[in-house]
Amino acid sequence: MNKLLTGFLASAVIMLSSCETTREITINQSGKGTIATTIDMGGLLGMAKMSGQGEQMEKMDRPMDTTINLSAIADSVPDLTPEQRKLMKGGVLKVKMDMPQDQFTFKVDFPFENVADIAAIDKLTGKVMQEATKKTMKEGGEGEGMPEGMMPDGEKAGVDQYFVTTYSKGLIETKLDADKYATMADNEMLQGLKEVAGMGMGKTTVVINLPNAAKKVTGANLVLSEDKKKVTITSSLEDFFDDAKKMEYRIEY
Secondary structure (H helix, E strand, O other): OOHHHHHHHHHHHHOHHHOEEEEEEEEOOOOOEEEEEEEEOHHHHHHHHHHHHHHHHHOOOOOEEEEEEHHHOHHHOOOOOHHHHHHHOOOEEEEEEEHHHOEEEEEEEEEEOOOOHHHHHHHHHHHHHHHHHHHHHHHOOOOOOOOHHHOOOHHHHOOHHHEEEEEEOOEEEEEEOHHHHOOHHHOHHHHOOHHHHOOOOOOEEEEEEOOOOOOEEEOOOEEEOOOOOEEEEEEOHHHHHHHHHHHOEEEEO
């Protein structure tokens, strides 16, 4: 992979929060379940082509379709807690990339033993994306010369850090941390995402498949299925910067 494209991909990782993200959580009657997070970066590839990098990208006619068992890299990821390292060993990452078709997606699947694990998995996902991206590119001989600093801390770039989410038996709730949100202007990396917020990017969809019918749900961006067992929450960077309270929700089941 040429240096121009490598530099673009590194920049794309910085902008993970501005891509389309889908998180699907499935909770079984036992309390066990799965969480799958998909990040679609295809829009960024299209933007790069429009900015003059298209000719170089069209030369990349070698699609990538890779599956990585995260147990293989769990011990190499720095700064993980024992709990996170254990959770990571059960995960699987799938990477698909086809430059001519503007396709570039990451999907991480994790099983969990109880709903309380979901919060830890949410925090783990950003680290997985960074480390797995570097590993995938290096194995393909495509990451040579990439500065370490080009892969930032995903937590610093994300909006999730400004919310407190509770997962417990019978309750899922996301609330804005008003005190931390008041300091948002101090986060230079996050402030840089304001430009893409008004471009229709940064869409996030959370789908929660419940073991039982929901008893009560609240949230401005929440939709409940007819059988009350599926909750869909959609939000965007624009919501976050304009009125983050719209991103709050509460689900009792």
